[in-house]
Amino acid sequence: MTDLDSLAQPRAPSSQRPLLGMTVLAVEDSRYASEALRLMCLRSGARIRRADCLTSARRHLSVYRPSVVIVDPGLPDGSGIDLIAALAQAVPRVGVILATSGDAVMRDPALDAGADGFLAKPIESLGVFQQEMLRHLPRERCPAGPYALNDEQITPDRLAYRDDLDHVRSLLEEVPDHATLAYVAQFLGGVARAAQDMFLAEAAAGLDGNGSEAGIARVLALVEARLTARMAL
Template structure:
């Protein structure tokens, strides 16, 4: 395993770019959420790589060791807690391990698995992102002196939201097993909330009930309408 931090010239973080010199692995299946993290890392001076599932994350980690790993707890091939526990047990341990979830109650599970903290979705505030990472960074890797807390709101490209909607559309077209519907429900609810699409976020809950066919029909119709509207723009 290679530490990317040891390969690149060390650059000191500063007030404008407090995460300068850090490398982040984002383990996130949502393109929209990943784009938000990418923009926040860019603004903060950190480099970022993305893995969209546990298997992909493990392949990344065989090649290099990032400064920080941000792990979504709901992934298509398992629970993020599994990877967090592996990272926490590894020697040497990754410097910062953060979980992300739309469920505030997930923090206890994440910390029990070994996470240093939780980024509550939707993660849109640049300042909150920077502060949560810096809370767990060694003192010698933090900016010298005070830095300005940037409360900017990050707005990902709407095309990333389209990609996520097409992903759910594909899932519902090919597999309607209970496990897939549960995954699609939590994925869609989280993404729709981040995109301020309250109607679709509310409809997502209908995918995993006792009679999901009506929920599937409603969600499919809403997604088709949104995709058609974007196509017309």
């Protein structure tokens, strides 16, 4: 296994780029949420890779060890909580393990599994993101001297939201089973809330494991309207 930190030339973090020299693995199935994390890492000086499922995450982790892993508990092929537990028990351990979710009830299970912290979605404040990362890092990995909180707000590209909606459409166009409906409900609900599309988020909540044909048709119609309108929300 390669530690990417060891391959980089030593670079000291600064107040402007407090995560300089760090590598982040985002285990996140949403393109919209991943884009927010990418922009925050870019602004902070960190490099980022993305895994959109548990299988992809394990493939990444089999060949390199990042500085930080950020895990969404709700993944398409299993629970991110299980990955957090495995990472927390691994030797050597990843430096920082964070959970991220739009569902606040996931905070305690994630921390109980071994996560160092929790990032509530939508992640919009660059300062909050940086502070949550820095407070779990050893002192030598943090900027020297006073550190001012960055109040920049991050807004992902709306095309990433379109990608997520297209993914939802592909899942619902087939005859979805209860597990797929439960996944779509939590995935679409979280993504829509992050994009401040509350009408679609409300519709998604009705799919949780037992959506009726009418409920599925309603969500599909709303998704199709947004895709056709090229996200003119």
